[in-house]
Amino acid sequence: MTSRPVALGRELWRRPGGRAGIVALALLMLIALIGPFVLPSPTAQGDLLTESLLPPGAGHLLGTDQLSRDILSRIVNGLRLSLIIGLVSAFLAVLLGAAVGLIAGTRAGLVDTLLMRTVDALLAIPRLFVLLLVLAVWDRVPLPALVLLLALTGWYGTSRLVRAETVRLRGEDFVRAAEALGAGRLRIALRHLLPNVAAPILVAGTLGVGDVILLEAGLTYLGLGIRPPTPSLGGMVLDSRAVFATAPWTSIFPGLVIVLTVLSVNLVGDALREALDPRSA
Amino acid sequence: MTWLARRALQAVVTALIALTLLFFLIRSLPGDPLAILSEDRPLTSEQVRDLQRRYQLDQPVGAQFTSFMGGALRGDFGTSIQYGRPVTQLVLERLPRTLLLGAAVLLINFTLGLWLGVQQALHRGRPLDRILTTLSLTGYAMPSFWLGLMLVLTFAVRLHWLPAAGSQDPGLDGSGGATLVLDRLRHLVLPALTLAAVSIASSMRYQRAAMLEALRQPFVVAARARGLTRDRVVWGHALRSALPSVLTLFGLWLPILVVGAVFVEQVFAWQGLGSLTAGAAAARDYPLLMGTAVVATAAVVTGSFVSDVLHSLLDPRARVE
Numbered sequence: 001m002t003s004r005p006v007a008l009g010r011e012l013w014r015r016p017g018g019r020a021g022i023v024a025l026a027l028l029m030l031i032a033l034i035g036p037f038v039l040p041s042p043t044a045q046g047d048l049l050t051e052s053l054l055p056p057g058a059g060h061l062l063g064t065d066q067l068s069r070d071i072l073s074r075i076v077n078g079l080r081l082s083l084i085i086g087l088v089s090a091f092l093a094v095l096l097g098a099a100v101g102l103i104a105g106t107r108a109g110l111v112d113t114l115l116m117r118t119v120d121a122l123l124a125i126p127r128l129f130v131l132l133l134v135l136a137v138w139d140r141v142p143l144p145a146l147v148l149l150l151a152l153t154g155w156y157g158t159s160r161l162v163r164a165e166t167v168r169l170r171g172e173d174f175v176r177a178a179e180a181l182g183a184g185r186l187r188i189a190l191r192h193l194l195p196n197v198a199a200p201i202l203v204a205g206t207l208g209v210g211d212v213i214l215l216e217a218g219l220t221y222l223g224l225g226i227r228p229p230t231p232s233l234g235g236m237v238l239d240s241r242a243v244f245a246t247a248p249w250t251s252i253f254p255g256l257v258i259v260l261t262v263l264s265v266n267l268v269g270d271a272l273r274e275a276l277d278p279r280s281a
Numbered sequence: 282m283t284w285l286a287r288r289a290l291q292a293v294v295t296a297l298i299a300l301t302l303l304f305f306l307i308r309s310l311p312g313d314p315l316a317i318l319s320e321d322r323p324l325t326s327e328q329v330r331d332l333q334r335r336y337q338l339d340q341p342v343g344a345q346f347t348s349f350m351g352g353a354l355r356g357d358f359g360t361s362i363q364y365g366r367p368v369t370q371l372v373l374e375r376l377p378r379t380l381l382l383g384a385a386v387l388l389i390n391f392t393l394g395l396w397l398g399v400q401q402a403l404h405r406g407r408p409l410d411r412i413l414t415t416l417s418l419t420g421y422a423m424p425s426f427w428l429g430l431m432l433v434l435t436f437a438v439r440l441h442w443l444p445a446a447g448s449q450d451p452g453l454d455g456s457g458g459a460t461l462v463l464d465r466l467r468h469l470v471l472p473a474l475t476l477a478a479v480s481i482a483s484s485m486r487y488q489r490a491a492m493l494e495a496l497r498q499p500f501v502v503a504a505r506a507r508g509l510t511r512d513r514v515v516w517g518h519a520l521r522s523a524l525p526s527v528l529t530l531f532g533l534w535l536p537i538l539v540v541g542a543v544f545v546e547q548v549f550a551w552q553g554l555g556s557l558t559a560g561a562a563a564a565r566d567y568p569l570l571m572g573t574a575v576v577a578t579a580a581v582v583t584g585s586f587v588s589d590v591l592h593s594l595l596d597p598r599a600r601v602e
Contacts, residue, residue: 016411017414017415117294117295118298118302120295120298121295121296121301121302122299124296124582124585125299125302125578126574126581128540128543129573129574129578130303130306130574132558132562132574133303133307133574134306136566136570137565137567210422214422218544222547222559222562222563223562223563224563234424237427240430241430244434245438248434251427251430254427255423255427258423258424259424259427260422262423263418263422266421270418
């Protein structure tokens with residue numbers, strides 16, 4: 001018998017959406033990994049008079065922006081940043097959500113009620129507004145802090161999912177058996193409950209990557225996320241606003257890369273959900 | 282206590298906890314709003330003290346908290362730094378435009394979105410279902426601000442079919458009713474389409490799932506067996522049983538719309554709450570940002586309450602905790 005991850009991988013590959021998502025995501029990651037070593041520096045400026053706003057062509061495959069910088073190179077570097085932020089933030093968020101969900105689910109009573117009421121209230125404040133409030137005061141937020149902020153505002157849904165699953169499993173025979181054998185609360189949570197709630201966590205985490213990438217691009221577009229000169233996809237769309245009518249390539253390509261990245265992540269997430277819960281297909 | 286009273290109480294408690302969390306979030310931040318305000322215009326210590334008094338930063342935390350909660354409950358969020366006018370007044374001025382945009386998007390999502398979802402369920406697993414799923418997922422993956430710019434580029438800059446920004450043509454002030462209405466509608470098309478495109482995926486997906494569930498029910502099979510036409514069964518029987526659960530979507534949509542409106546209104550210079558929020562964030566206008574955050578939170582809590590109530594009216598089984 002094959003192991004669970006291998007079997008899951010096969011299930012994903014069997015679905016057209018999953019396969020397309022995996023291939024596209026692998027390509028994007030490869031480009032983000034290798035690109036910066038091959039391409040010119042994303043902050044290198046050409047001659048401002050002759051090389052600004054060049055349309056896509058031989059010298060610059062995707063053209064140049066108003067500061068004569070190579071757009072392809074800026075996109076590749078922005079993509080790398082988006083992927084890192086998305087993956088790290090979503091991972092931290094899922095970790096936090098799983099921890100809170102397991103605690104609430106295994107400790108019935110006051111702790112559970114307090115945690116879940118707080119989560120209800122947190123879910124009621126749209127995530128973007130919390131981030132806007134924080135970033136409006138925290139000028140020039142460092143990248144690790146931005147990643148952490150995105151994680152701290154992204155765990156509520158996961159915690160609810162994990163709690164619901166935990167409560168459902170608490171009464172199952174295998175958990176009772178472990179209790180009867182004298183296993184402690186922590187051991188039951190980590191050894192017996194966690195592996196059984198891994199599926200929804202995996203799905204939520206994958207879909208969370210796409211959400212974070214979109215959110216970061218949006219914050220940067222509003223002038224609050226990643227600051228220039230660091231190249232970012234949302235920042236490129238923001239910079240293009242003054243010139244996009246006459247030089248549309250400055251905004252078309254960075255946006256397309258955001259769509260492609262988020263779409264491939266979500267395709268993988270959807271395929272995961274279907275593979276783990278065939279009823280949802 | 283009746284179900285309705287309990288659900289209403291729960292909504293109020295959620296809103297109060299959310300307000301408390303918002304207040305302490307601001308208090309716990311490392312930055313100093315006054316420092317950012319005075320960044321490019323040095324203030325005398327007298328002016329700083331005056332500002333501190335005006336925004337009650339010289340009071341102890343407890344006093345600030347009671348004053349914040351009291352103000353929030355009375356609908357008083359202080360004065361906007363950027364505009365020098367009461368936050369509540371600004372919010373009320375901008376509200377109608379956002380409601381208009383939101384209503385247009387809800388209309389598209391509730392009609393087109395549900396119809397497409399039904400088509401997907403009827404063609405489950407076939408090319409039409411696949412194509413629609415891919416399209417809606419692509420819409421969901423689009424940054425709304427970028428899609429907005431692309432639509433402006435196509436329909437305003439290149440084709441000159443529709444206006445690029447604003448919500449009315451200032452040159453039409455003296456014109457008659459029909460011209461004005463048409464002008465408003467023309468301005469509404471692109472922002473509404475943008476917001477609908479990025480949010481329609483969730484209604485399609487929900488409707489597809491609810492419809493598939495309904496089509497499996499014995500009474501649907503029985504209706505078909507009695508010789509009713511396919512259309513009659515789909516639109517009369519199955520859709521009717523699928524609708525209540527789809528209504529809960531309303532609560533799910535509001536956060537998406539509220540957040541989407543911030544970007545879309547900013548792109549189209551649509552004078553609503555979203556662009557007010559985006560402008561407040563850019564200008565570090567703290568009281569104003571707090572005011573719009575509270576309005577957004579209230580909208581989410583109310584939306585989920587209303588959708589629960591609607592759901593329970595249509596399907597009493599939903600009245601369990």
